[in-house]
Amino acid sequence: MSRVSLRLGLIILCLLGGLPGAVSHAGELPFGLRGAAVQGGLLRGQVPVGTKVWLGDQPVRVGENGSFLIGLSRRAQRSLTLRLLYPDGEVRQETFSITQRDYDIQRIDGLPAGQVSPSDTDLARIRRDSAAIKKARQVKTDTPLFEGDFIWPVTGIITGVYGSQRILNGEARSPHLGADIAADEGTPIRAPADGRVVLADDEMFFTGKTLLIDHGHGLVSVYAHMSALDVVEGAWVAKGDVVGRIGQTGRATGPHLHWGVHLNGVGLDPALLAGDMP
Ligand SMILES: [Zn+2]
Structure with a gap:
């Protein structure tokens, strides 16, 4: 050379x-x-x-x-x-x-086989819901619509954490990509950051009354199980604006908000964005 x-x-x-x-x-x-x-x-x-x-x-x-x-x-x-x-x-x-984490993994064995599978009508709804969510998530706003830190949408008890997963009879279920916050039915829920409502659906099969807020740059919040939606599709929201109420619509075992945050389809931990619960 x-x-x-x-x-x-x-x-x-x-x-x-x-x-x-x-x-x-x-x-x-x-x-x-x-x-x-x-x-x-x-x-x-x-x-x-x-x-x-x-x-x-x-x-x-x-x-x-x-x-x-x-x-x-x-x-x-x-x-x-x-x-x-x-x-x-x-x-x-x-x-x-990148700091690596341990997640709460629950193994439950010996469950009776042949759990109830959804009917054809339910399956059609489930497919329609996931297509609508997928489409809403594809809304690409190139500029960031938010500034500064996120806030918790509601003050309450965190009953479900990011990353946890259940393995039923050896079969891994989808990990929980969000935070569950339990609060009284009807408690106001606020936007965690500025954005635009890209989906407001009254009756999704799993998630009930559901909102998707586009924060720009491919960052989207999803709110599920609400008892009321206070905004419509296309509405602009500012951090702290009331957008709905706590409920247990869809598949939920008690009044709570499921809050998920996704960046271009990658599920993030909302608790890392919002910090300590006030
Ligand atoms: Zn959840």
Whole structure:
């Protein structure tokens, strides 16, 4: 190898971020990222307009104002690499660590086989509901519609936590991707952050009276089991606005709000966004 190509190789290596010290220390986030670097967490970043961003080999959507969001899934890897290509051609990358979590896994064996399966009518409704939710989630607002931190939609007792899962007769059910907050029937429920109502449905099979609020950038809140909806599809809501009431519609065993937050389909932990329950 000639000296010139060796030097060129070193320059390319540096450009790709193979520089010493490119690995963040635990708890430190690169490039001014903010948020909880933990499974189920949401990270927020800001780059100069025109910068391209990748997480691993996946492109990250950057808004017109240079802001971007990263959602860490329930099973996010121990370490992730963020790569930035600035408008002037400079490339930077850093690897940072993600705190891993233990989830509440409940194994229940010996249940009688042949549990009630939904009727054809119910199945049709279940399919219609999931198609409507999927469609509403696809609404892509490129700009962030929210600023600052999220708030809890309602004050109450947390009866269901993010990530928990039940394994019935050895069969793993879908993990619980949200927070359940128990409160008295009729208690007002507030928007956790600014956004626009992209779905307001009166009678979904599992989730009853259901709301989806688009916070922009692919970040969506879902509220389920409400007794009343106080907003209509298309309405703009501000953080703290009352949007509905606590109930137990759909499949619920008591009055509570199920609050889920999804970023481009990745279920996040609302408790990490809203902090301690007041
Ligand atoms: Zn729930």
